[in-house]
Amino acid sequence: MSANIYHNRKAQWLAYIGLFCLLALVPALFDSPFLLNQLARYAVFAMLAVSVSLVWGYGGILSLGQGIAFGLAAYGMGMTMQMQFQDPVSDPVPSFMLTNDLSTLPLLWEPFWSTPIGLALTIAVPTIFFIGFGAMMFQARVAGVFVAIMTLAMLAAWYAMAYDMQPFTSGFNGISPPMPFEFAGVSIDPYSPTAYLICVGFLAALTLSAKLLMQSKFGLIVQAIRDDPERVRFLGYNVAYYQVIVFAISGFIAACGGLCWVMVVQYVSPTSLELTLSVSAVIWAAVGGRLSLLGAILGAYLVNGLQSYMGDELQDVWMIVLGSIFIGVVLFLPRGLVGLIEDALGYFTGKSETETSGVAIERAV
Amino acid sequence: MMSLLELRNVSKRYGDFAAIDGLDLTINKGELRCLLGPNGAGKSTCMDLIVGRQRVSEGTVSLMGTDIAALSEHQIARKGVGRKFQIPSVFKELTVRQNLEVAFNRNKDPFLNMLSFKHFKGQKRYDEITDLIGLKDRSNTVSGLLSHGETQWLEIGLVLMQDPVLLLMDEPTAGMTEQETYKTSQIFNTLKGSHTLVVVEHDMSFVREIADVITVMHMGKLLAEGTITEIENNPQVRNVYLGTEGIH
Numbered sequence: 001m002s003a004n005i006y007h008n009r010k011a012q013w014l015a016y017i018g019l020f021c022l023l024a025l026v027p028a029l030f031d032s033p034f035l036l037n038q039l040a041r042y043a044v045f046a047m048l049a050v051s052v053s054l055v056w057g058y059g060g061i062l063s064l065g066q067g068i069a070f071g072l073a074a075y076g077m078g079m080t081m082q083m084q085f086q087d088p089v090s091d092p093v094p095s096f097m098l099t100n101d102l103s104t105l106p107l108l109w110e111p112f113w114s115t116p117i118g119l120a121l122t123i124a125v126p127t128i129f130f131i132g133f134g135a136m137m138f139q140a141r142v143a144g145v146f147v148a149i150m151t152l153a154m155l156a157a158w159y160a161m162a163y164d165m166q167p168f169t170s171g172f173n174g175i176s177p178p179m180p181f182e183f184a185g186v187s188i189d190p191y192s193p194t195a196y197l198i199c200v201g202f203l204a205a206l207t208l209s210a211k212l213l214m215q216s217k218f219g220l221i222v223q224a225i226r227d228d229p230e231r232v233r234f235l236g237y238n239v240a241y242y243q244v245i246v247f248a249i250s251g252f253i254a255a256c257g258g259l260c261w262v263m264v265v266q267y268v269s270p271t272s273l274e275l276t277l278s279v280s281a282v283i284w285a286a287v288g289g290r291l292s293l294l295g296a297i298l299g300a301y302l303v304n305g306l307q308s309y310m311g312d313e314l315q316d317v318w319m320i321v322l323g324s325i326f327i328g329v330v331l332f333l334p335r336g337l338v339g340l341i342e343d344a345l346g347y348f349t350g351k352s353e354t355e356t357s358g359v360a361i362e363r364a365v
Numbered sequence: 366m367m368s369l370l371e372l373r374n375v376s377k378r379y380g381d382f383a384a385i386d387g388l389d390l391t392i393n394k395g396e397l398r399c400l401l402g403p404n405g406a407g408k409s410t411c412m413d414l415i416v417g418r419q420r421v422s423e424g425t426v427s428l429m430g431t432d433i434a435a436l437s438e439h440q441i442a443r444k445g446v447g448r449k450f451q452i453p454s455v456f457k458e459l460t461v462r463q464n465l466e467v468a469f470n471r472n473k474d475p476f477l478n479m480l481s482f483k484h485f486k487g488q489k490r491y492d493e494i495t496d497l498i499g500l501k502d503r504s505n506t507v508s509g510l511l512s513h514g515e516t517q518w519l520e521i522g523l524v525l526m527q528d529p530v531l532l533l534m535d536e537p538t539a540g541m542t543e544q545e546t547y548k549t550s551q552i553f554n555t556l557k558g559s560h561t562l563v564v565v566e567h568d569m570s571f572v573r574e575i576a577d578v579i580t581v582m583h584m585g586k587l588l589a590e591g592t593i594t595e596i597e598n599n600p601q602v603r604n605v606y607l608g609t610e611g612i613h
Contacts, residue, residue, distance in 0.1 A: 236442035
């Protein structure tokens, strides 16, 4: 019997590359700024879902705090864009600060005068935070549901901070940079094909790198740790070290998502640090299939597409709909929608369980 | 004979209770030692102390002359101590082959492992071990689908892939059928001589099949040490552990 093509590495790479080519073709096929902006937002959500798939599906770390990296990066990007608008001489302080009795620019904001430094901080701060937070948790061997609780609490703390420090963050109102993001002299209109392609480019680069990483020995060991950390430890691996790294990489991916998000919505508020977003990201990954990065992307597009096109009357009960979908998936499709594809392909191209030895298969997709 | 592992006056206390109380144990290179004792005698705790899962309260644990009592689990594992757990633990979502690959990999650094895509270097060892544990034709089976006995053998295979100088086996035949137990005893007899093993076991027919020297523990202390006949005829052992009818 031949192998299930779903487990064939080459076929997997083709599926990934095919999807990204398809996404990249959208601006050529549809001339709709609204649609492009909407799909760019979905691409950002897909990044968040990929970060969840990596840390939870592969690493076995159920993090409800992916929004921390997303939100911190969103604020970094918001600050960078706001400072692009400010003028060092005539108008050095953003207007919301003036209305909050701040007459000089806070030290925290100073580095964001420079766009490259602002962008570097946007990505570096969340990633470094995830390294520190991860080291604290995994050195102490926090695992399972306790990781979920700790990440949740940390997310709530950041939310409260963003909400309460009104002079610095504009609190509940959020920061709305008056102009689109400008890079190397080019203004990136959020509704333009350029903005869309940047988001898809980020998504493709991050996903393919993550896929490659998970096919390395590192990826195999990370999956082994998911199944039994104690066993891995007694094989001589420093488990906490691996967990911190995979957690930090997922934070990095979520941070890239936050950066792109503010580029396409031109607005940042504490909602990006809300529990709803982080939990939704877990649901997107679960619906699509957390053991597959591609599945997580599909989940993000499908669930968000459903929310957008389901009709106005159901928007009020959207959280109930989303919750029901999640419960349904957990009960009936533990491998998500890609699990169905796996079974279907297995039915047509043969089962992997009885396959002859010698050919290594790639179970995770 | 050269001693490989030496426990000197080792104690482990939880408050007032001593799980291990002044235990001395010497394991020589190449021997297969069975550790017996009633429930709560301290056998598993003793293994935990050797592999660093728990810390000794007193005394020294030395492997080939170096003190390992203060090292963490992964460092002790890298020094060549392999452990099989009482409850079989393998990587259920990975295939048999991937399980053994993780165990074989000598490179423990995460960043170097990110750059490693090469096809598995340990094919020869892989073939030897899958032959020994009888899972050769199941390379691509997801290990969560294996039977209980096969899972036990896979874990023994994992520990062997590590190529350890000392193997600690905690109840390797627990839950096995008679045929499976027999096959396991054959695996152990193959390992005897080329490997140093410490085996905790309750199944006396299995112990009789494989053991050279038996150490009997009771209440965290060493009660007796000797061959199977010596142990069977030891009145103290009969009293605390075997009752009056002897070993069956």
